[in-house]
Amino acid sequence: MLVVDDDPDVRELVAIKLAKNGHQVTAVADGPAALRAVREAKVDVVLLDVVMPQMSGLDVLRELRADSATEKLRVILLTARTQEADVEVGLSAGADDYLTKPFTLRELTERVQAVLAPTET
Template identity: 75%
Template sequence: MACVLVVDDDPDVRQLVAYKLRRCGHEVTAVADGLAALQAVRELKVDLMLLDVVMPRLTGLEVLRELRAHPTTAKLPVILLTARTQETDVLKGLSAGADDYLPKPFSLGELTSRVQALLDRAES
């Protein structure tokens, strides 16, 4: 069972994604902003993060850059979940170090498949 951190300022998205991942057998922690995400990563053994881009306090890209700058979190698999779908937004997310980029709205089936694929790659 993997520990997945869901970071999104929209409570409906957080709850829905957390519910689906728990149904898939994952341990899930859900937080509402970037500062809480960085704190959770320091306190928990997180295997994968789902990270919204547009959030208060710290954006998802700022969180991602912070994660990539530290040796203990530099390799943490991160999927960006965002309503920003322009090519420039996708390129910014990937160049900041995201492992995957999933535009909102997204299918829960596609989300869980991408989560599992990243977790499988991280184990090997």
């Protein structure tokens, strides 16, 4: 799993929770680092903050979807943007799910399991 969030507290909390659930987790702070990490390691799911400096999560998502090597990578957007239009933009950009902040760790775990479920059957 790859956790991408410019907030170190959110990034660390999410990474710790996922690791406790048995996932191998890499955590990075920005979009360019996320793209490097995806290309350098096997990643099943990306948990991607939308609002970040340098490169937005939506821009990262669009790059992932435009590359045949990463186009099917599962992506969950994590964001404080809660408006219906924001959700539509995220999903239409290719996100597999959209989780608004603040979220509970249980909800995060359930969403991750849901996007992984098709490959575990």
